[in-house]
Amino acid sequence: MFRNLLLVALSVSVAISSAAISAQSPQGWKVRIDRSQNAQDPDNTPNLVFKPMGKGFHVKGGPAGTFWNPANAATGNYTLKATFNLQEPSNHPNYYGLIFGGSSLEAASEAYVYFVVAQNGMVLIRQRQGEAVTDVRGRQANAAVKQPGANGQSSNTLEVRVAGDTVSYVVNGTVVHSGPKGALKTDGLVGVRVNHVLDVQIEGFEVSK
Numbered sequence: 001m002f003r004n005l006l007l008v009a010l011s012v013s014v015a016i017s018s019a020a021i022s023a024q025s026p027q028g029w030k031v032r033i034d035r036s037q038n039a040q041d042p043d044n045t046p047n048l049v050f051k052p053m054g055k056g057f058h059v060k061g062g063p064a065g066t067f068w069n070p071a072n073a074a075t076g077n078y079t080l081k082a083t084f085n086l087q088e089p090s091n092h093p094n095y096y097g098l099i100f101g102g103s104s105l106e107a108a109s110e111a112y113v114y115f116v117v118a119q120n121g122m123v124l125i126r127q128r129q130g131e132a133v134t135d136v137r138g139r140q141a142n143a144a145v146k147q148p149g150a151n152g153q154s155s156n157t158l159e160v161r162v163a164g165d166t167v168s169y170v171v172n173g174t175v176v177h178s179g180p181k182g183a184l185k186t187d188g189l190v191g192v193r194v195n196h197v198l199d200v201q202i203e204g205f206e207v208s209k
Helices: none
Strands: 030-034 049-053 056-060 064-074 078-088 095-103 111-118 122-129 132-141 154-163 166-171 174-180 188-194 199-208
Touching: 056 064, 056 078, 064 095, 078 095, 078 188, 095 154, 111 154, 111 188, 122 166, 122 174, 132 174, 188 199
Parallel strands: none
Antiparallel strands: 030 064, 049 056, 056 199, 064 188, 078 154, 078 199, 095 111, 095 188, 111 122, 122 132, 154 166, 166 174
């Protein structure tokens, strides 16, 4: 068994715009910023905060971002896991969660699979290849996703389990989707994605055999 725990260890490098990232970014982690192209759904601030906090790291936008450490890659059978603590809901549903099977994350040819949830209880699984995005499983509501309580906060633990030709997607211990790997690329970089205008504390990031 191996574990790549979330540690702050080397130097951060920013894929798109260093001016838009907090100077306290977790060392060793890289960031790719995805600014909103929709005038009807703009980023609420120009800056993205990404910094160590507590037992993990904190993301607050601003623009959406993909976050990864080049030291964190997984192949074969593995389990990828992290807990996402939403600090306050955005003014409309936005998604956050895990990425895996990543490659060329700083290039136009970026590729990865993402497994994300939203504050309204929706689950979404997609595969990105450059500008092309295809659904592995489209948006669907699932009771396993905890929605914000009266204090506006929620906590959801997401897992991706790769076992042989099967990939299972888990929220708070409940399998919300499972299917054959098929053409899905699961070997590669792992990390997290947080959509824009969200405030999320991420803890317990790990990948294990």
